[in-house]
Amino acid sequence: MSGADFDAVTAILVVPAASAAALALIANYRVSAVVNVLSSLTTLLAAATMFVFKPATGLYFLVDDLNIVFIVLNTFVAFTTSVFSASYIGHELETGRLTPLHLRFYHAMYQILLFAMNLALVANNIGLMWVAIEMATLTTVAMVGIYRTQEAIEAAWKYFILGSVGIALALFGTILVYMAARPILGEGLSGMVWTILNAHVAEFDPALLNLAFVFLMLGYGTKVGLAPLHAWLPDAHAEGPTPISAVLSGLLLNVALYAVLRFKLLLDANPGAVAPGPLMATLGLVSLIFAAFMLYRRRDIKRLFAFSSIEHMGIIVFAFGMGGALANFAGLLHMTMHSLTKSAIFFTVGHIAQLKGTQRIADITGLTVTQPWLGWSLVVGVFAIAGLPPWGVFMSEFLVVTSTFARSPVLALLLVFGLLVAFGALMLRLQGMAFGEPTGGDRPSTASSLPIGAHFGLVLLAGIYPPPPLVAWFQHVAAMLR
Amino acid sequence: MKGLAFDVAHLLAGGLVLVSFMQLYQTRLYALLNVFAVQAVLLSLSVAWQAWVQDAPHLYITAAIAFLFKALIIPIAMHRIIARLGIERDVENVVGIGPTMLAGLALVALSIVVMLRIAEQADPLAREDLAFALSVVLLGLLMMVVRRNAVSMVVGFMSLENGLILAAAGAKGMPLVVEISVAFSVLVAFTVIGVFLFRIRERFDTIDSGALDRFQGDRQ
Numbered sequence: 001m002s003g004a005d006f007d008a009v010t011a012i013l014v015v016p017a018a019s020a021a022a023l024a025l026i027a028n029y030r031v032s033a034v035v036n037v038l039s040s041l042t043t044l045l046a047a048a049t050m051f052v053f054k055p056a057t058g059l060y061f062l063v064d065d066l067n068i069v070f071i072v073l074n075t076f077v078a079f080t081t082s083v084f085s086a087s088y089i090g091h092e093l094e095t096g097r098l099t100p101l102h103l104r105f106y107h108a109m110y111q112i113l114l115f116a117m118n119l120a121l122v123a124n125n126i127g128l129m130w131v132a133i134e135m136a137t138l139t140t141v142a143m144v145g146i147y148r149t150q151e152a153i154e155a156a157w158k159y160f161i162l163g164s165v166g167i168a169l170a171l172f173g174t175i176l177v178y179m180a181a182r183p184i185l186g187e188g189l190s191g192m193v194w195t196i197l198n199a200h201v202a203e204f205d206p207a208l209l210n211l212a213f214v215f216l217m218l219g220y221g222t223k224v225g226l227a228p229l230h231a232w233l234p235d236a237h238a239e240g241p242t243p244i245s246a247v248l249s250g251l252l253l254n255v256a257l258y259a260v261l262r263f264k265l266l267l268d269a270n271p272g273a274v275a276p277g278p279l280m281a282t283l284g285l286v287s288l289i290f291a292a293f294m295l296y297r298r299r300d301i302k303r304l305f306a307f308s309s310i311e312h313m314g315i316i317v318f319a320f321g322m323g324g325a326l327a328n329f330a331g332l333l334h335m336t337m338h339s340l341t342k343s344a345i346f347f348t349v350g351h352i353a354q355l356k357g358t359q360r361i362a363d364i365t366g367l368t369v370t371q372p373w374l375g376w377s378l379v380v381g382v383f384a385i386a387g388l389p390p391w392g393v394f395m396s397e398f399l400v401v402t403s404t405f406a407r408s409p410v411l412a413l414l415l416v417f418g419l420l421v422a423f424g425a426l427m428l429r430l431q432g433m434a435f436g437e438p439t440g441g442d443r444p445s446t447a448s449s450l451p452i453g454a455h456f457g458l459v460l461l462a463g464i465y466p467p468p469p470l471v472a473w474f475q476h477v478a479a480m481l482r
Numbered sequence: 483m484k485g486l487a488f489d490v491a492h493l494l495a496g497g498l499v500l501v502s503f504m505q506l507y508q509t510r511l512y513a514l515l516n517v518f519a520v521q522a523v524l525l526s527l528s529v530a531w532q533a534w535v536q537d538a539p540h541l542y543i544t545a546a547i548a549f550l551f552k553a554l555i556i557p558i559a560m561h562r563i564i565a566r567l568g569i570e571r572d573v574e575n576v577v578g579i580g581p582t583m584l585a586g587l588a589l590v591a592l593s594i595v596v597m598l599r600i601a602e603q604a605d606p607l608a609r610e611d612l613a614f615a616l617s618v619v620l621l622g623l624l625m626m627v628v629r630r631n632a633v634s635m636v637v638g639f640m641s642l643e644n645g646l647i648l649a650a651a652g653a654k655g656m657p658l659v660v661e662i663s664v665a666f667s668v669l670v671a672f673t674v675i676g677v678f679l680f681r682i683r684e685r686f687d688t689i690d691s692g693a694l695d696r697f698q699g700d701r702q
Binding site: 179186189192210211 | 596599600608612615616619623626632635639642643645646649650653654655656657
């Protein structure tokens with residue numbers, strides 16, 4: 001182990017934590033927006049070095065081929081979101097929705113959230129991971145409520161209560177995993193370390209592991225936004241500041257998904273335990289079909305895309321639940337594509353809502369005339385997220401459907417049905433917003449085109465010509481996931 | 483000695499479940515808070531007993547935190563909030579007390595059947611503790627479901643956390659990191675809740691979360 005190994009993990013934790021402290025002290029919001037961007041960029045660069053110098057595994061931190069995908073995606077979207085946020089918040093200050101003090105709080109919280117998510121991803125300890133996810137939840141609760149309107153407070157309250165119950169159930173599951181490990185591994189820290197658990201899981205008591213997985217699936221599943229437990233998600237997305245909607249959809253859902261995947265790996269390795277796949281596939285499919293129908297009744301643009309996130313998390317969980325090399329590959333690809341596309345859509349929607357002064361879909365019409373750049377970005381984004389070729393989402397959805405057809409045609413039919421229903425709803429809503437009668441809001445926008453362009457560029461690249469090293473990497477990880 | 487250790491742990495954990503039931507039928511907020519304080523005292527005794535039986539001194543810290551924070555500070559602070567808001571009689575149940583108690587009984591039966599059968603290999607002390615802990619967790623959840631008032635939802639949540647700490651203390655040798663973090667997260671959670679209660683009071687003049695449901699998302 002060289003010095004460089006140690007630094008990458010430390011850097012992605014220390015940089016956000018230190019900048020959070022600094023941002024809490026900086027009063028000028030322009031300066032803090034720049035600091036926010038620079039700090040996120042540093043974290044991204046540090047994360048990227050992990051591909052070259054793989055950090056050593058200790059009792060607390062672990063970087064392997066699976067979580068490196070999550071970490072790099074996480075830091076990349078966090079960086080682009082900070083660029084978007086810099087062009088977004090100035091307007092909030094002008095309209096008086098936020099005060100300079102709120103912005104200080106907002107920037108510090110943004111970095112704490114980044115710290116908590118990175119910690120959850122690199123943790124080699126199920127307890128530490130739980131603490132990090134809890135911290136990320138509390139941070140986002142505070143951010144969702146930042147506008148202090150009646151709706152924002154209700155959204156934050158709902159998110160807080162459902163999130164805490166989810167996190168409490170996950171803790172009970174974590175304790176049960178430790179109880180299962182104790183007779184084999186003895187007392188103390190080793191019963192909570194991923195790498196040690198994975199090596200010995202075959203000897204654990206299967207019944208206790210089964211029960212633990214039920215709690216973990218319900219607990220972390222709440223945070224993923226799976227169907228019966230999703231109620232917090234649309235409100236939290238719609239009422240918080242838009243950069244937070246982007247981070248919630250693009251990143252925090254993935255972090256919770258990562259926790260579920262790790263525990264799934266654990267159960268898969270125990271011959272006596274029930275297979276976690278069917279449970280995940282069922283929850284995923286239910287989420288997909290439910291969210292697809294709910295898309296039709298949305299009147300608020302951010303809520304529309306929040307339900308679309310539930311739909312896509314359903315597809316991803318379904319793919320991982322089906323398992324096998326192809327479905328896992330499709331799940332990983334879909335997760336990456338969804339993160340990039342959905343956050344870019346939220347960037348676009350954020351600027352649109354500011355220019356139009358409303359989030360009601362009925363009041364947002366004729367965007368391609370009044371705001372050509374934003375209007376067409378929205379069109380591109382909705383086409384991409386609805387799964388039209390040549391975008392990357394098409395590719396991953398296609399792979400999910402074909403791999404399912406080979407093994408269970410009935411499930412594949414249900415999946416296709418859900419996808420088509422969602423497609424119809426998105427097209428219906430898009431038509432009015434993009435091509436309807438133009439209504440006001442045609443002052444020049446200050447939108448920053450870099451984050452939106454970068455995300456759509458990557459999604460297009462993945463759809464047309466996925467870079468071979470990336471494909472090889474994902475195939476390797478998919479094989480690891482079984 | 484082994485027999486006594488088991489019986490006392492059993493008694494205390496059973497007491498926690500009993501107090502959880504008592505919370506279900508309280509109709510006044512002050513009474514509810516007092517019952518919660520009793521539960522916290524029982525929890526700290528139970529954790530301290532585990533510390534002695536397992537010879538795990540770090541659990542005494544958890545017990546002390548539970549006592550100071552949950553049995554003293556939180557009930558006093560909540561009393562003040564309630565007094566300032568003048569809502570001491572505002573406990574509204576969505577479901578009647580009779581059905582709630584029956585549902586609670588069913589949940590306890592469920593958790594005992596599930597845990598005792600599953601954890602056969604674990605030693606009896608940990609097993610019974612876990613069964614009681616799951617009962618307390620489920621009763622806390624039930625309380626959050628049947629109450630509409632924000633304060634009693636918060637009490638339900640804290641009662642749920644009590645069950646978690648009981649489970650963590652019963653899991654022999656579970657690293658200290660986790661217990662402290664649990665206690666700490668409760669603290670954080672409470673400050674967040676406190677902030678919320680204040681804001682909710684300012685905006686709505688009520689902390690009945692039913693009033694929040696006026697805003698139902700898309701039905702504008």
